Amino acid sequence: MLIFSQLHKFHKLVLINRSGGFKASLGYTWVQIMHKTTGGRKPKKKIYHRVHELDRVMELQKKPSLILQLKSIIQSQKKESLLLRDLEKEVGFVQKWNYMAVIEKYPSIFVVIGGKIDKSPPAVMLSEKAKKIADLEAEATVQMEPILVKNLRKLLMLSVDCRVPLETIEMIGNEMGLPSDFKQSIIPKYPQFFSLKDVSGRWYLDLENWDSSLAVTAREERLAREGLLNTSGHPKRAKISKDGNFSGPHAFHLDFPVGFRANVSYLEEVQRWQKMDFPSPYLNARRIEAADPKARKRAVAVLHELLSLTMEKRLTSAQLDAFHSEYRLPARLLLCLIKHHGIFYITNKGAKSTVILKEAYDGSDLTNKCPLLKFRDKFLELMGRRDVSSCIGASSTN
Incomplete structure (x- = not known):
C-alpha cells in the first residue's frame, strides 16, 4: 500500500488505498520507498526527472483562473456587477484577497464603481472592452x-x-x-x-x-494524420530510435525528459513494448485477462484516451482515480504512470497532484x-x- 508520489529530486511518499487513490504525502525518498516495496532489498537509486516547462503550466494558470472565475461570478449577477462587500460570500475569506489583488492589477478587465464619490457601496464590473469580448x-x-x-x-x-x-x-x-x-x-x-x-x-x-465510428482513440487519429498507418494497419517502417519512438500501429509517442539517459537494454525493452499489439480501450475490459501484458498496455491506452478527452489534456490524480472501477484502471495507478514517464508527466506544482499528457504540449503551450x-x-x-x-x-x- 505504500507507494511514492511527490516527484522532486527527493521524492515524498504517498499513501495509496487498494483502489489506487492518492491519499497523503510524507517525507520519504525514492530509495526508502523502493526499499519498502521490494521486500527490504536495497535498490538502485532512481530519480524522477522534472520537466520545468510542464511544471510551468500549473504556475501560468493561477491568475488567469482567478480572472475567469471572477468574470463568471460577475456575469451571474442580475446587474452584472458585484458589490465588493459580497465578494467574500462568493469566494471565501482567504480567496477574497487574491481576487481583490486581481481587480486592482487589471483595470483593463475589471472596473470598480461607486465608493466615496457618490456614496454608493463599491462594486466591480467588467470593463467595456472586456464585455465586448465576453459576448463572444x-x-x-x-x-x-x-x-x-x-x-x-x-x-x-x-x-x-x-x-x-x-x-x-x-x-x-x-x-x-x-x-x-x-x-x-x-x-x-x-x-x-x-x-x-x-x-x-x-x-x-x-x-x-x-x-x-467513435471507438477510435486520439492516438490512432494522430497516427493516421501523420501517415504512420497504411490501409492494412501495418507500420510503414519499423525502426526504433534512441528516443524510444517507433513507427508502428501499436506505438505511443514518447518524450523522455532532458537528463534521462536510456541504455541499450532499456531501449530494447521499450521497442518490444511499442511493437506489442493490445486490445482497444473501447473493448470491454471484462473480456481481457488482467495479468496479460497486453492488458497492461491497454490500461496505458485507457489513461491516454481519458486525458485526451479533456480540454487541456490533464487531470488531477483524484480525478483519474474516480474512474478506477468503471475503467478497470491498474491497482497501482501511480506506478503505472511513472513507469510510462515518456507518455505522462506528474506535477505537484499546483494545489493538487496533476497528470499531464506530454504529447499535447510544446513546452508550456497546449498545441491544439x-x-x-x-x-x-x-x-x-x-x-x-x-x-x-x-x-x-x-x-x-x-
Missing part, C-alpha cells in the same frame, strides 16, 4: 456542444458497462468544458445518446447507442485548443500577457 463566449459555447456530446459518448464507451456515475462526470466537468448545468442543458437534448438512471440510489449517465480555450485566450489577452495560452482551467484554483 456564446458563440464558443455553441461550437463546443457537438464536441462535448462526442466526448461524453466516448467517455461512456470507455467504461465496462457504458455508464459512469454522474458525480464522477461532474468531477471532471470543468476539465471537459461541460457547462455547470449540463444535466439540464445538454443531456435532455440528446435522448438518442444519453439517459440518466438511478442504480441502487446512485445516479449514472448511461449510453443509449454504441457508435463504432478547442473553441472555449480559444475564447479564453482572447479574453485573457486583456491582461497584457500573450503567454497564457495553454493553462487556463477556470476551475483549477481549488
